[in-house]
Amino acid sequence: MLHPLIRAGDILLPTLAREVVARVATGEDVGTYAGSGVHRLRVTDPDLVDPWYLAGFLSSPEGGWQAASVTSTLGARSRVDPRRVRISLPPGDLQRAYGLTFRSxxxxxxxxxxxxxxxxxxxxxxxxxxxxxxxxxxxxxxxxAHR
Known part of the structure; x- marks a missing residue:
């Protein structure tokens, strides 16, 4: 299977973007396939990494800059490579609190x-x-009118 099915909690972000916007898969995303224009990140241990925290950080200017800055630009769009992002992992409770804020x-x-x-x-x-x-x-x- 080339593109695994999307699960609830997967993080989706574009492979090319003007602005990196990551989102957590919910509802209608679940059970569909991520196409070739979408990175799908799967959090395998939610106690270690909160998906909403990760998506929020990736969508922030710092996270987006890290993901897009090391690759060449194509017009006004940049290639997005989430492997380049370095993220701090605070304790789970703090991640969940920030994750809840990002979700809101x-x-x-x-x-x-x-x-x-x-x-x-x-x-x-x-x-x-x-x-x-x-x-x-x-x-x-x-x-x-006068006549």
Whole structure:
């Protein structure tokens, strides 16, 4: 099997990226295959390394810089090599605390993305509604043409 199935808790990150964003596999990711454009990291001992802690560090500017800095850039994208990253491993309780914080930030980011597009669409609809009202008001206010 070339690409093993993704499991809950696997860390996924792109092989090419402008900005390194690692994420922990959950829900719909589980049971699918990581394609050739995705690194899949598996934490084999969650007592040693918290997956959310690791994903959060890899997504940080320092972690992303380490993963991408030693390879050549392709346009605006860099090759990502997670093997180059050196990460401190604090005690498990501290990792889990930071991991929980990174997870909360990830959930917040997901929520923001979920309202971004509908919010933009609502703003466009409001602009069109106000513009239509303005057009109607101007049409009523125009003096009649002289004959």
């Amino acid at each position: 930030i990830t959930e917040f980011t997901t929520a923001v993305r979920g309202v971004h597009d509908p919010g933009i669409a609502l703003a466009r609809d409001l602009i069109e509604t106000v513009a239509a009202d303005l057009r109607a008001s101007l049409a009523v206010c125009r003096p009649a």
